[in-house]
Amino acid sequence: MPRARRAIPAVAPKAPPALTFDQRLAAGLFVLLALLPLLSRGIASSYLLLVGERVVIFAIAALSLELLIGAGGLVSFGHAAFLGIGAYAAGIVASHGHGTLSIALPAALATSALFALATGAIAVRTRGVYFIMITLAFAQMAFFIATSLAPYGGDDGLTWPTRTMLWGRPLLKDQLTFFYLCLALLIASYLGVGRLIASRFGRVLRGLKDNETRMQAIGFAPHLYRLTAYVIAGTLCGLAGFLLGNQAEFVSPAYMHWQRSGELIIMVLLGGTGTLYGPMLGALAFLLLEETLSRLTEHWKVMLGPALVLIALFASGGIAGAIAAWRQRRAMGARLALPLARRHRLGAARKGSRSWRRAGLRLLSRTARGLRRGADAARAACAPAKTALGRGLQALPSLAERRLKATVVRWWRE
Amino acid sequence: MSASLFVVQLFNGLQLGILLFLVAAGLTLVFGVMDFINLAHGVQYMLGAYLAVMAYGFIGNFFLSVLLALFASLLFGLLLEFLVFRHLYGRDHLEQVLATFGIIMLLNQGVKLLWGAAPLNLPIPELLSGSVPLLEGLRYPVYRFAIIAAGVLVAAGLYLFVTSTRVGMLVRAGATNAAMVSALGVDIKRLFTVVFGFGAMLAGFAGVMVAPILSVEPGMGDQILILAFVVIVIGGIGSIRGAFLAAVLVGVIDTLGRSFMTDLLRLLLPPATARVIGPALASMSIYLLMAVVLAIRPAGLFPTKGRA
Numbered sequence: 276m277p278r279a280r281r282a283i284p285a286v287a288p289k290a291p292p293a294l295t296f297d298q299r300l301a302a303g304l305f306v307l308l309a310l311l312p313l314l315s316r317g318i319a320s321s322y323l324l325l326v327g328e329r330v331v332i333f334a335i336a337a338l339s340l341e342l343l344i345g346a347g348g349l350v351s352f353g354h355a356a357f358l359g360i361g362a363y364a365a366g367i368v369a370s371h372g373h374g375t376l377s378i379a380l381p382a383a384l385a386t387s388a389l390f391a392l393a394t395g396a397i398a399v400r401t402r403g404v405y406f407i408m409i410t411l412a413f414a415q416m417a418f419f420i421a422t423s424l425a426p427y428g429g430d431d432g433l434t435w436p437t438r439t440m441l442w443g444r445p446l447l448k449d450q451l452t453f454f455y456l457c458l459a460l461l462i463a464s465y466l467g468v469g470r471l472i473a474s475r476f477g478r479v480l481r482g483l484k485d486n487e488t489r490m491q492a493i494g495f496a497p498h499l500y501r502l503t504a505y506v507i508a509g510t511l512c513g514l515a516g517f518l519l520g521n522q523a524e525f526v527s528p529a530y531m532h533w534q535r536s537g538e539l540i541i542m543v544l545l546g547g548t549g550t551l552y553g554p555m556l557g558a559l560a561f562l563l564l565e566e567t568l569s570r571l572t573e574h575w576k577v578m579l580g581p582a583l584v585l586i587a588l589f590a591s592g593g594i595a596g597a598i599a600a601w602r603q604r605r606a607m608g609a610r611l612a613l614p615l616a617r618r619h620r621l622g623a624a625r626k627g628s629r630s631w632r633r634a635g636l637r638l639l640s641r642t643a644r645g646l647r648r649g650a651d652a653a654r655a656a657c658a659p660a661k662t663a664l665g666r667g668l669q670a671l672p673s674l675a676e677r678r679l680k681a682t683v684v685r686w687w688r689e
Numbered sequence: 690m691s692a693s694l695f696v697v698q699l700f701n702g703l704q705l706g707i708l709l710f711l712v713a714a715g716l717t718l719v720f721g722v723m724d725f726i727n728l729a730h731g732v733q734y735m736l737g738a739y740l741a742v743m744a745y746g747f748i749g750n751f752f753l754s755v756l757l758a759l760f761a762s763l764l765f766g767l768l769l770e771f772l773v774f775r776h777l778y779g780r781d782h783l784e785q786v787l788a789t790f791g792i793i794m795l796l797n798q799g800v801k802l803l804w805g806a807a808p809l810n811l812p813i814p815e816l817l818s819g820s821v822p823l824l825e826g827l828r829y830p831v832y833r834f835a836i837i838a839a840g841v842l843v844a845a846g847l848y849l850f851v852t853s854t855r856v857g858m859l860v861r862a863g864a865t866n867a868a869m870v871s872a873l874g875v876d877i878k879r880l881f882t883v884v885f886g887f888g889a890m891l892a893g894f895a896g897v898m899v900a901p902i903l904s905v906e907p908g909m910g911d912q913i914l915i916l917a918f919v920v921i922v923i924g925g926i927g928s929i930r931g932a933f934l935a936a937v938l939v940g941v942i943d944t945l946g947r948s949f950m951t952d953l954l955r956l957l958l959p960p961a962t963a964r965v966i967g968p969a970l971a972s973m974s975i976y977l978l979m980a981v982v983l984a985i986r987p988a989g990l991f992p993t994k995g996r997a
Contacts, residue, residue, distance in 0.1 A: 350783060397980055401987045404726060404782065408922045409983050412976040415915060419976075423969030533915065537728075537790045544787050576798040583791025587784045588776055 296602065301465060301552040304559075308458055312451055324450055325522075326566055330559050331457040332518045335464050337542040337554035339511035344540075345548040346472045347504045348484030349399070352407045353414025354539050357387045357509045359421060359531035361516025366433045366526045375440045380517060387513025388506055390417065395505035399498050414536055421528040432527025439521055447521060457518055461555075464511060469551055471507070480504055541583065547595025556594050608636055693827040698948045699941065704833050706940025707840030711895035712913055713920040713932045714847060715888020721864035721927020723778050723881050728789035729769070730892055731914025732796040737762045737893025738900040738909065739800055742809050751814035758897045759890055766889020770882055778881060793911070801907045808904030836898050843894070844933055851929050860884060864927035916943075919975055923982050925989030935990065939975050946971035 294302065311327045336358060343349040364386035365379040373379065394413040401409055427433045438447045447453045471477050482490045483497050491497060520526045529535070538561065546557025564582075568575030590597060716730045740761045744754035773792065777785050817835045820828040851857035859880055862870045871877040896910075903909065920939050924931025951967030958966065982990065 344783070350786070352786070394980075397984045401983055404720065404724075404926065405922060405983065405987060405989075407726070407782065407786075408918050409980065411915065412919060412922075412979050416973045416976045419972035420969050423965065423972070425965050534911075537786070540783070540786060541790065544783055548783070574798050574802050576794040577802060580791040580793070580795025580798065583794070584773055584788045587788035587791065588773070591780070591784050 297550055297552055304555060305462055312454060321450060324454055328454055328457055328522050330562050331461050332515050333558040333562060334555040335461050336512050336515040336539055337558045338464050338468050339508040340539050340543050341548060341554040342468050342504060342508045344543055346477055346480050347501060350407050351410040352536050353410035354512055355535035356414035356417040356531045357512035358516035358519060360387050360390055361513035362520030362526035362530055365517045366435045366520055367427055369435050374437055379439045383513050383517040384510050388510045391506040391509025395502045399501040399505060411533060414531060414533060418528055418531040421531060432525055435524040438524055465551060545593050547593030550595040553593060553595030698944055700829060702941035702944030704836050705944055706937035707837055708895050708899055709916055709920050709940050710844060710933050710936035711840060712892050713917040713936050714929060715891040716917050717921040717927055717932045718884050719888050720921060722860060722867060722884055725778055726782055726785045729792040731910030732793050733766060733889045733892040734896040734913055735910035737896025738905040739804060741897040741900050742811050742905055745811055755897050759894055762893025763886050763890040767886045770885045797907050806907060808906040810904060811900040813901045839898060847929060919979050922989055923979050925991035928991040931989060931991035943975050946974040
């Protein structure tokens, strides 16, 4: 029986394809974002929509970084380079009069992919800290190339002649169209990255993260898989850069600044790596924090800095980690409560139904409260006995001594 | 490209290299011994400079304020270690990046809040001002020589300390295999604290030394931090010797590249193109160097971790 590829047994879906909790959360986020224009129309501010656009665009970038960090274990500290490269490629093409979607977008994606391929080929050979540093170094190279692009603005940045044209018309000029385009691309990226991580390729990637030696022993070449992931992530981030450039109609080397790369990592960590909704929530949380804090004071970073330290120290799972912990606590309570509730024939008769669970929880908490009260009462009742016992124990040595002396004296006399 | 300019730039490169070494030495030890990514090391360099300026404002004596700034840097490093870093050893690199990035944000902005965004300056002391003749018709500032001398002295002292004292031996052993050192009964936590405080002081020293010749401003630590990372990655993480060689290499290549790359390219390319490509290539040169080194030797020039 010929075997074309090494078999990783496909996991057949056991349950009917209902949405998991994570997917429902992501879907909720998408719905909220999709409703944002209504809200911003209600209070007549396009500012809210601008923030929303930024959130969506950075969510795409954070998703692409999550593919590297969460699935591949590759902490890229130069991911912002792709933001800049995507925006620069499209901007340069546009400044030569080719600012149509059919040219600018492929240019942005192809340039990002090429840069990822060239730098990734060296970077994926290194591990851990070295990988962090070498991606940083490549991003710095891209940064300095951008600052010296004198024909395209150099340090000052490049103003796009126009937003990208669609069918010869400036369709993206319309804020609503642009917002929904970004949102559609975000949803597509979410689905794509999700499928990728769940696929055979994604499983190999996660396997390499967990134990590279074993994966090599079964015959996988780590570099190739990691490089592919790096190129995919870079291209996706290039897409985000393309959108970001479109939003501002401007691109500058600051897009690629290393602190921007740090902020991307923060978004992923703030949201919580290991899930897909985490990084998107992280992008949302970070940008909202930035917006609100920077309104309060010019020195908002003084507040954000310690917050990051505290998160790293005490809440390393980020938002997703907190949600997961909360759900686990809840599930644990329900699991304990269900048999109890059934024994007492409370609530509805259906097994595993909500009301069962709630009734069980109530019962459990009531029992716990009763137990605690009983224990307190018992302790109070025991207190005099305990003091008496303690006194007795203290008296014991002298008592024993007296007995011993008496015995010795008696023995001596005999 | 005249010979005298070349010599001057060579010395400038050497001086930059020495400064880089002072910053990178602490970083490479913290990295190597504790496997801890300290992005906040550059901020400690900046803080050293600010503390020196502040102390000078109080006392008015350069050398005393240098001493005071050194002591304050040491204390601040120990405080940071006690409050934050101590709890992050052995955790994921990502969390370390997050926490130290937060500290960068806090301190960069805090400095702006306290001293304002405008660059400050520390005057060069009488004793070290002026310049000495180097070659025919070529003078070089005494203060830059003083930086080189101080740096070389510190490097030599550090080398002796690491190679021939007991603590130094523990540091070297810790860089090779921290778990084994701990298993042999050494209080590795205290060793970490010592190394950390010492590294912070070295970074602060670099900041103090550079305060009279550069402007002291918020964010001055970021650029040197990235350079220091390049240095320790080229040199091999945890290796003092590697850090020294790589620091001098990076300092000289960077400085010479910035001054002569455009002229060199003009020999090969039309002048207009050279003027565009030259500066870019010069800024990229050390990153190219790092990429080449890592492509050939993925663990740097002098790897310390003893993996067969």
